Amino acid sequence: MREIAVAGAGLVGSMLSVFLARRGYKVTIFERRADFRKSGGYGGRSINLALSSRGLRALALLGLDGKMREKALPMYGRRIHPVAGSEGYMPYGKEGQCIYSVSRSALNQVVLDAAEEAGVQVFFNSKIQQVDLKETQLQVSVDGGPTRVIKPDYLIGSDGAYSAVRAAFLQSDRFNFSQDYIEHGYKELSIPASANGQFQLKQDALHIWPRESFMMIALPNPDASFTCTLFFPFEGATSFAGLKTSDQVKSFFEKTFPDALQLMPDLLNEFHENPSSSLVTVKCYPWVKNRTLLIGDAAHAIVPFYGQGMNAGFEDCRIFNELLEYFKDDWEMVLPEFQRLRKPNADAVARLALDNFIEMRDLVSDPVFQLQKKIESRIHELYPERWTPLYSMVTFSDDINYADAYQTGQRQKQIMAKVLSQPEIAKNWEKLDFLSIAEQLQTP
Numbered sequence: 001m002r003e004i005a006v007a008g009a010g011l012v013g014s015m016l017s018v019f020l021a022r023r024g025y026k027v028t029i030f031e032r033r034a035d036f037r038k039s040g041g042y043g044g045r046s047i048n049l050a051l052s053s054r055g056l057r058a059l060a061l062l063g064l065d066g067k068m069r070e071k072a073l074p075m076y077g078r079r080i081h082p083v084a085g086s087e088g089y090m091p092y093g094k095e096g097q098c099i100y101s102v103s104r105s106a107l108n109q110v111v112l113d114a115a116e117e118a119g120v121q122v123f124f125n126s127k128i129q130q131v132d133l134k135e136t137q138l139q140v141s142v143d144g145g146p147t148r149v150i151k152p153d154y155l156i157g158s159d160g161a162y163s164a165v166r167a168a169f170l171q172s173d174r175f176n177f178s179q180d181y182i183e184h185g186y187k188e189l190s191i192p193a194s195a196n197g198q199f200q201l202k203q204d205a206l207h208i209w210p211r212e213s214f215m216m217i218a219l220p221n222p223d224a225s226f227t228c229t230l231f232f233p234f235e236g237a238t239s240f241a242g243l244k245t246s247d248q249v250k251s252f253f254e255k256t257f258p259d260a261l262q263l264m265p266d267l268l269n270e271f272h273e274n275p276s277s278s279l280v281t282v283k284c285y286p287w288v289k290n291r292t293l294l295i296g297d298a299a300h301a302i303v304p305f306y307g308q309g310m311n312a313g314f315e316d317c318r319i320f321n322e323l324l325e326y327f328k329d330d331w332e333m334v335l336p337e338f339q340r341l342r343k344p345n346a347d348a349v350a351r352l353a354l355d356n357f358i359e360m361r362d363l364v365s366d367p368v369f370q371l372q373k374k375i376e377s378r379i380h381e382l383y384p385e386r387w388t389p390l391y392s393m394v395t396f397s398d399d400i401n402y403a404d405a406y407q408t409g410q411r412q413k414q415i416m417a418k419v420l421s422q423p424e425i426a427k428n429w430e431k432l433d434f435l436s437i438a439e440q441l442q443t444p
């Protein structure tokens with residue numbers, strides 16, 4: 001039986017381990033943190049995540065989607081909070097289409113439990129220190145104690161955006177690598193349940209407070225609280241660096257997020273105590289060296305604005321499993337084909353994620369953008385075979401490649417720019433010839 005070592009028991013490492021163990025491999029995971037199921041502390045990033053079709057498809061293949069849905073809250077659109085005035089609503093897709101707010105630790109527990117049930121052995125407090133790519137050999141320190149040397153047949157580097165396995169790739173020849181931090185970081189805050197245990201905002205949506213150059217969002221949790229994330233510049237006039245004292249934080253929230261402030265009794269404490277974390281895009285290639293593979297964030301970390309990082313990582317796992325099936329577990333065929341297929345899609349979703357930050361923090365409150373969404377959803381309603389809005393291709397499809405979605409989205413943008421430039425379009429849009437607009441997408 002071939003032995004596979006997996007670096008990291010995060011979302012992707014755990015899921016891939018389930019696929020591999022169920023195919024009969026002997027899988028061992030090395031995870032640097034303690035077992036969060038026992039310690040109760042989950043030291044990862046962001047408390048909750050948006051799970052959509054690509055992630056759900058991979059979970060469903062493993063029979064884990066039902067378990068997840070039980071713990072997830074559907075979000076059917078964005079509820080938009082201006083500084084003054086009433087809340088707006090923008091549905092994500094067709095009626096009934098939704099993404100799910102799930103707790104990161106609950107999701108990690110589902111895939112990790114499934115891995116153990118499938119026979120995967122998991123070593124916690126086991127930090128990968130060094131990797132020898134030529135020998136496919138890793139050095140792991142357990143509880144900071146003496147180092148163990150492991151020599152598996154294959155090594156999977158699913159140890160996240162700051163991967164130790166990738167560090168070994170960096171020492172090798174002809175390995176391309178870039179990491180780009182955006183000028184914004186994020187800080188998690190919260191809106192608790194009301195005194196009688198009710199949600200204080202509508203629970204059926206992702207809430208956004210778009211403020212042009214920054215924003216705050218809130219996702220619902222099953223305990224009726226919301227986890228808020230403030231995406232905010234690190235430096236500059238309006239920035240984390242500029243909000244040092246409690247008075248500064250309070251008056252900024254009073255001016256900028258007055259409705260949310262009413263619901264955030266612990267704001268000052270959380271603002272001072274919770275870290276301001278950075279946001280990075282990592283690109284690298286190749287993802288395979290000899291018998292070691294990078295996957296998930298270790299291969300392609302992206303900014304979180306499309307809610308796709310984990311979904312893309314879960315899609316990696318599904319496709320890796322399909323390739324094992326197709327090539328009858330011949331890893332010499334699977335590994336190069338996997339990176340060839342996935343790299344253009346990882347690059348595309350990285351671009352989509354960066355673009356979507358502008359959409360979320362600024363465009364959602366722009367009437368022209370709102371009109372564009374309305375027109376596109378009408379075309380989709382009338383001619384679903386001919387036109388699917390970009391957001392739906394990325395979020396509600398589980399078989400359109402990210403790269404194809406990106407290309408089609410670029411064409412749609414050009415077509416819509418022409419449509420929106422027509423005189424009096426806001427008044428006359430319902431009289432448009434929707435079929436001829438849809439047909440333009442098919443014309444090269």
Ligand SMILES: Cc1cc2nc3c(=O)[nH]c(=O)nc-3n(C[C@H](O)[C@H](O)[C@H](O)COP(=O)(O)OP(=O)(O)OC[C@H]3O[C@@H](n4cnc5c(N)ncnc54)[C@H](O)[C@@H]3O)c2cc1C
Pocket residue numbers: 007008009010011012013030031032033044045046048049050051126127128129158159160161162163164186229295296297298304306307308309310311312313
């Ligand atoms: C603020 C924020 C919000 C996000 N929201 C969404 C969202 O809504 N939807 C979505 O799809 N994605 C989202 N993402 C992205 C998502 O979190 C990642 O894409 C996903 O966690 C990647 O999973 P992974 O298993 O590759 O890496 P990770 O989840 O980072 O797991 C890596 C694991 O490796 C372990 N590890 C690291 N180094 C070592 C070592 N040397 N030895 C042993 N173990 C090690 C870590 O402890 C960890 O357990 C968000 C990310 C952020 C930052």
